[in-house]
Amino acid sequence: MNVLNITVSHKLYHKNPEETDLGKRILSKSIELMEQMGYEQLTFKKIATAIESTEASVYRYFQNKHQLLAYLINWYWGWLEVKLAQEFIVLNSPENKLKRAIQLLVSPMDQDARIPHINEATLQRIVVAEYPKIYLTKEVDVENKEGYFHGYNRICDILSLIALQINPAYRFPHSLFSTIISAAQSQQFFVKHLPRLSDAKSGCEDIIDFLTELTLKTIKTDE
Amino acid sequence: MNVLNITVSHKLYHKNPEETDLGKRILSKSIELMEQMGYEQLTFKKIATAIESTEASVYRYFQNKHQLLAYLINWYWGWLEVKLAQEFIVLNSPENKLKRAIQLLVSPMDQDARIPHINEATLQRIVVAEYPKIYLTKEVDVENKEGYFHGYNRICDILSLIALQINPAYRFPHSLFSTIISAAQSQQFFVKHLPRLSDAKSGCEDIIDFLTELTLKTIKTDE
DNA sequence: GCTAATATAATAGTAATACTATCATAAACA
DNA sequence: TGTTTATGATAGTATTACTATTATATTAGC
Numbered sequence: 001m002n003v004l005n006i007t008v009s010h011k012l013y014h015k016n017p018e019e020t021d022l023g024k025r026i027l028s029k030s031i032e033l034m035e036q037m038g039y040e041q042l043t044f045k046k047i048a049t050a051i052e053s054t055e056a057s058v059y060r061y062f063q064n065k066h067q068l069l070a071y072l073i074n075w076y077w078g079w080l081e082v083k084l085a086q087e088f089i090v091l092n093s094p095e096n097k098l099k100r101a102i103q104l105l106v107s108p109m110d111q112d113a114r115i116p117h118i119n120e121a122t123l124q125r126i127v128v129a130e131y132p133k134i135y136l137t138k139e140v141d142v143e144n145k146e147g148y149f150h151g152y153n154r155i156c157d158i159l160s161l162i163a164l165q166i167n168p169a170y171r172f173p174h175s176l177f178s179t180i181i182s183a184a185q186s187q188q189f190f191v192k193h194l195p196r197l198s199d200a201k202s203g204c205e206d207i208i209d210f211l212t213e214l215t216l217k218t219i220k221t222d223e
Numbered sequence: 224m225n226v227l228n229i230t231v232s233h234k235l236y237h238k239n240p241e242e243t244d245l246g247k248r249i250l251s252k253s254i255e256l257m258e259q260m261g262y263e264q265l266t267f268k269k270i271a272t273a274i275e276s277t278e279a280s281v282y283r284y285f286q287n288k289h290q291l292l293a294y295l296i297n298w299y300w301g302w303l304e305v306k307l308a309q310e311f312i313v314l315n316s317p318e319n320k321l322k323r324a325i326q327l328l329v330s331p332m333d334q335d336a337r338i339p340h341i342n343e344a345t346l347q348r349i350v351v352a353e354y355p356k357i358y359l360t361k362e363v364d365v366e367n368k369e370g371y372f373h374g375y376n377r378i379c380d381i382l383s384l385i386a387l388q389i390n391p392a393y394r395f396p397h398s399l400f401s402t403i404i405s406a407a408q409s410q411q412f413f414v415k416h417l418p419r420l421s422d423a424k425s426g427c428e429d430i431i432d433f434l435t436e437l438t439l440k441t442i443k444t445d446e
Numbered sequence: 447g448c449t450a451a452t453a454t455a456a457t458a459g460t461a462a463t464a465c466t467a468t469c470a471t472a473a474a475c476a
Numbered sequence: 477t478g479t480t481t482a483t484g485a486t487a488g489t490a491t492t493a494c495t496a497t498t499a500t501a502t503t504a505g506c
Contacts, residue, residue: 022454038361043492054455059494132355132409138261140416153419171422172433178413178420179406179437186355186405187398193363196376197401199394210395214402217440238482245483266463277484282465 004114006078011146012071017061024117025051026061030068035122039069039130070134070148076127077151079112079120080104084158094165095216101159102211105184106204128185155181167219176218180211187211227337229301234369235294240284247340248274249284253291258345262292262353293357293371299350300374302335302343303327307381317388318439324382325434328407329427351408378404390442399441403434410434 010016017023029051034042042065044058062068083104091097109120135149143149159180160173170176187207190198200206233239240246252274257265265288267281285291306327314320332343358372366372382403383396393399410430413421423429 020453040360044494045492054457055494056456056496057454060454064493129359133359135417136352136356136412137263144417149417149420153417156420172429172436173422174419175406175410175413175421175423175430175433176437178409179402182405182409183398183402186401189359190398190401194358194367194372194376196397197372197379198398199396200398206395207398210398213395214399214437214441217443218437220440243482267465268463277486278465279467279485280483283482287464 004082004112006075006082006115008071008074008078009147009150012067012074012148013061014059014063014067015061017071022051022053022057023061025053026058027072028117028119031072031119031122031126034069034072034126034130039065039133066134066137069130070143072123073127073131073134074148074151075118076120076123077155079118081151081154081158084155094162097162098159098166098215099212101162102180102184102215103204103208105181106188106207106211108204128188131182131185152178152181163215163219167221169221170219173219176215180215183214184211227305227335229298229305229338231294231297231301232370232373235290235297235371236284237282237286237290238284240294245274245276245280246284248276249281250295251340251342254295254342254345254349257292257295257349257353262288262356289357289360292353293366295346296350296354296357297371297374298341299343299346300378302341304374304377304381307378317385320385321382321389321438322435324385325403325407325438326427326431328404329411329430329434331427351411354405354408375401375404386438386442390444392444393442396442399438403438406437407434 005018015023017027026047030042030047033046033050037046044062044065045055048055048058062071084101087100087104088097091100109124112118112120135143137143156174156177159177163170163173163176184207187198187200187210188204191200191202191207198207200210228241238246240250249270253265253270256269256273260269267285267288268278271278271281285294307324310323310327311320314323332347335341335343358366360366379397379400382400386393386396386399407430410421410423410433411427414423414425414430421430423433
């Protein structure tokens with residue numbers, strides 16, 4: 001059986017949760033609970049109780065809730081990068097690659113049977129609902145140096161390079177893709193909760209159309 | 224003297240802070256402290272101590288820190304709407320209106336002498352650093368009904384209508400402007416703290432160019 | 447099979463936070 | 477003058493976010 005391992009920087013945990021059974025149970029239950037109750041309401045005590053362990057044990061894996069969220073979100077970006085690489089094997093034009101990347105950002109994920117302790121679809125909903133909380137803090141500069149945002153940076157770089165293949169003169173590829181990725185998240189949230197901020201109907205097709213059109217029109221050379 | 228009053232929905236406070244001296248001092252000091260220490264580190268106790276009042280008194284104005292943030296951010300959007308209306312008086316083409324709106328979103332604000340207890344420039348920095356925190360919560364649906372996001376919705380509607388004057392067939396004006404407004408905030412943050420996510424140099428010109436070009440290219444009719 | 451290291455559980459404790467409640471006092475208002 | 481209203485002063489509670497200590501069970505090395 002094909003084993004897949006997403007590597008997350010060791011700055012994002014105290015003890016690697018992927019290495020032990022308890023660690024995996026913490027990840028699995030954290031994802032479930034954070035989606036249910038949201039980041040603010042989640043506590044290490046609640047995670048510990050739910051997996052029939054103790055608060056102190058959870059603290060052995062993550063220094064605090066913020067680090068746990070950063071871990072999960074970096075795991076997501078790492079996993080998305082793997083998916084992108086797989087998909088790009090059979091896609092030849094940069095335009096098709098960007099289109100497919102946008103689809104992956106917005107479409108619900110399938111469960112990967114090789115990684116049973118991570119529910120990718122639920123994790124994706126966590127990213128939609130909580131992502132900006134990992135960088136909108138006063139510790140952002142320190143944490144940036146420690147690689148807290150590495151996964152996001154990489155995705156943004158990858159897509160920027162593809163955009164430059166379409167138009168090498170385009171001035172703002174990183175700004176564009178940080179905008180597109182963040183819009184991919186927030187439009188999903190708006191459709192569900194703040195519909196006046198979106199024109200999309202539920203289901204992801206409208207969001208994909210919006211983002212694809214926006215991306216391609218923006219990159220295209222001015223005549 | 225010309226008195227200007229930005230009205231914020233009464234759901235966003237327990238007792239109207241604009242009506243008393245203590246209320247205004249709370250607003251003024253909250254803005255100062257939140258910018259200094261960030262939303263997470265700010266407490267009502269700290270505000271109270273700084274204005275030589277008591278925690279209980281601050282609670283008489285705002286039910287909690289979240290409501291205070293929502294109040295401040297709605298005040299900002301209300302104020303931006305007033306600014307936009309003023310500027311649009313002398314602008315005739317929809318294209319120029321959108322360009323000017325983007326400039327206002329990104330450029331540092333001047334202090335309005337008519338409202339000495341609100342430092343607009345500092346408030347703008349708070350919006351950049353904290354905005355998504357008011358809607359990325361489990362209470363978003365309830366709070367949306369109570370008008371917590373009214374100010375943002377209105378700005379988004381106004382800009383959408385202008386875009387439709389340029390191209391009445393454009394399908395996603397609300398999605399576009401919620402994206403643009405949020406990108407205006409996050410690009411300012413990225414330039415300062417996560418520069419790999421942006422191509423802009425410090426100073427706001429690059430961000431303005433990026434957003435203006437993005438907006439106009441996207442709205443334009445397909446030939 | 448014994449010893450040592452390691453992982454986890456069990457329990458306790460602390461400082462800070464996010465409130466709520468009560469009462470006193472001072473100002474303003476009718 | 478009497479009454480409402482705003483604020484201050486003080487106290488108290490439940491929860492959170494940790495830290496520390498000790499006991500026990502498992503595993504690894506020899």
